[in-house]
Each structure stands twice: as structure tokens, then as C-alpha cells.
Amino acid sequence: MRHLRAATARGLRTGGSGGRSVPAGRSRKDASLHRGALAPAPAPPPARHLFSDPAEVEALRRNLLAWYDECKRDLPWRRLAATESDSNRRAYAVWVSEIMLQQTQVATVINYYNRWMQKWPTLQALSQASLEEVNELWAGLGYYSRGKRLQEAARKVVSELAGQMPRTAEDLQKLLPGVGRYTAGAIASISYGQATGVVDGNVIRVLCRLRCIGADSSSPAVIDWLWDMANTLVDRSRPGDFNQALMELGATVCVPKAPLCGECPVKQHCQARHRMEKELTVASQKLFGKPVPVPDVEDCGVGGCPLCPPATEPWDSSLGVTNFPRKAAKKQPRVARTATCVLERRGCHGAPEYLIVQRPSSGLLAGLWEFPSLPLAQDLQEEEQREVLADHLRAWMGQPVAVGSLQLIGEVVHIFSHIHQTYVVYSLPLDADITLDPALSPSRWVTEKEFYASAVSTAMKKVLKVCEKQRGEESSLGKGSKRKRGPKPQGAGSTGTQLSLRAFLQTPTSP
């Protein structure tokens, strides 16, 4: 990587493109540092990774925009951005959609977006919402801090910027918490027509294929190169449409596994496709015994180009255009286990109610509600898990909890971006209310409907589903049959399928 950065600093970032200006988004400090550095004379840029022909750039813009005009998906935020005359509301609408779309599928976002805009149609409305309301609406979208930061930024616009959204990518990024380079570029180009590019996952894929960039696409040097390219390519008169078209191409045609190159509006500009076609031609000539021309040297030079695939992982003919982009191997997610307990009681009409508690206001799933939970050491046996969970509940509720009253339901696996989380699910039915220590986490009883409407994570919804499934299976065994709940505590009273509160709170007998 050091090699890549050094080569990039020499050949790519220091005007290697023949006097290109400092692109939007790169700081003046960066530029002056490069000018003042005692670097060797810049190496010529690898031409195959550039768009250096203005006529080609023009043609690519034209082809891509014509395709977008004809094929673009009809999405609510696009409709709003195209028809809304109030520029602040337009920018707000784009902003909400862009934050929601980060790492989430369009199909999932549409419903969330519509509900959000209905509830908070303006920045002012959002600035008055409570964090609890924001979390409730965001529940299920993941990355919960994004919703929180969006609301904080809306408050800042209203209280410090007189309700006026910043109008350039630079100001958006500088002034609004949670707005990074991509979101700032998207808002500025789509809402205000600023000719600035954007680089997201879809754009990375398309550009890497268009220009055969096979170095690690998550490395800072390659990302910088792609930003330069996006800023070069963006259409000056329709920047917002151009950026959306590039992303749309990546989402619908130049997809990760099986790109539809035959339908691609920019295939004539695509170096990856060009290379693949050349290989097919050579292969068919060989097949028919025709003389095979010496193939061009496809990479920029042996080990010399910081943007070509590394020499250790050269072009693989079986992958075709999907040779690009490439990423360094992902760090393995951390493995974690958590015991979680569904405490259940009968509500006023006999319907079940569940106890949920609020997580701390910072860290993973900040401020969300969950069933009482406890992180577990990896090597605990089931009996030990049960004991530490009982201890946790005991300390938390100020009352002893009988270990045997905890019923093991099963395990729920949930993958967060960086954590492979297993929830070991227990249930504990109660037949009366309990008094919780108000000094500890906020808590409340909720019906099933209220639970799903609360700010709870997708993982907790899975946990409740597992419990409900278990209950369904038990009831289908027959109402008269006894439920298996582990050893019944001595002296526990029983009311049908529910353990009594006395049993739940009883002091464990001494061994």
C-alpha cells in the first residue's frame, strides 16, 4: 500500500494528468503541499486509466444521459427533487434519501422515505421531532446513528443557519454533521446544480470497469483517483442527472455479479469490456486455427502501475469485466454472544405484554429499546449462561430470580457490519407486575403491536419472532399439555401455562 501511495503521489496526484486543476473536494492545503514537495518529476499518467479525450467525455455524457432520460426508475425523491420549487426543501428531500440509501436497497428505502417525508416534510418539522420518534421511524433501516445525525444537522440548519441549507458541496460537508463528501456532492449537484461529481459503491464499480482499475478500490489513492475522474466526467449542464445516471447504471446494468454489458449505454467507452472482447476474438481465432496476433500488453507495465491489478492477482479471463473492481480482503467481523430475556406478562385483556429496556445513548444501537440483555463470554456452557443471565436480572430488578425458571428458546444470529452477533434467547413468563429500579435504564411494558412500532432493532424483532414461533408450536401441541420450562422451582405456584411471580422472584435454595 505504501508503494501505491508513493506512486500515486508521484504520478497521479501531482498534476500527472497534465495540469488538471485541483478537483472539487480536495483541500487547498493538500494542493499546496503537493506543489511544495520536493518530489521527483511526475511520471506520465497511465493513459488507459484516464478520460483524457474531451470528445470521448462528451460522448459518454451524451450516451449516459440519453439512457437515463429513457430508463431511469421513478423514485419518490427524484420526483420531489424535479418538481419542488423551494430549494431548501428540495435539498432536504435529497439529503434524507441519500442518507437512507447509504448501504440500504432502494426497494427498502422507498417506504421509509415516504413515511419520513409525510411525518417531517420540512427541516423545521424534523428539527422539532424527538430522538425517540426519529429512532422509531428509522427502526429496521440499520446504522441508527445516521437518523440521529440527520436530525441534529436539521436542528443546526434551523437554529444556526436561519433555516437555509448550505449551497455548495464544500459548505455542506463543512457545516453539517454527518454529511460526508459523497452526500455533500449529491445534494449540491442534484438540488443546486453544482458541477461536482460523486463517488459511491455503484460509481466505484462503473468507473473501475470503464478504466480497468484493478488496484484495491477501497484504498485512499484509488478513491482519490476515482473522485478526480468523477469530477472530470460530470456533465456541466446537468450534473445532478449525470450523477444519478452513473449511480443508476451501477445499480441496474453494471451490477456486481452479472453486468448487462449488451444493454450498457457506455459500453463503447468501457476498457474492461474491450479487453474481454479482445480475448474472445483471440480465443475464437485459435479455435479455428487462424494465425493469432500478438496480444497488446494490457496492463500498464510489469509492477509499475498503481491502478492495475497487482502482479500477484493478474487479470482472470474467467471473470471477464467482473475482474474490476477489486477490494482488499475484508476484516473478519468480531464474534459476539449475548443472552437476552423476553419477560412476558398478561396485559389487561389477556394479550401478552413484553418488557423492553432502553440501551445507552451512545455506542452500538444507541438509544434503541431491547429485551433485557447481557453480553456473554464465548466459552460459557448453557447452565453458566443461564446463571449469569439470572444474576443480571436479579441485580437489575433488585429481586432474586430462579435459574430454572428461565426457558431457553433458541439462538438468533444477526450480522451487523462489523459484528457477527448471536443472541441466546430465553423467555420468562410472569403472572403479575414487577417493580423495576427507576435508577437503572428506562423500561416499559409494551404489547406486541407497540413493540413493533417502537424503536427496536431488527435483531430484537427476530428474537420476538422466535419466541412467538415457539409459543405457537407449544399451543399446537394441545392446550392441556404441559410446557417444558426446565426444572420447576420448589414451591412454585403455577397458573396454567404461566409461572407465578412468586416462583420468578423466589430466593434460590441453598445447595
Ligand code: SF4
Ligand atoms: Fe459495466 Fe459492462 Fe457497461 Fe462496462 S460495458 S460499464 S462492464 S455494464
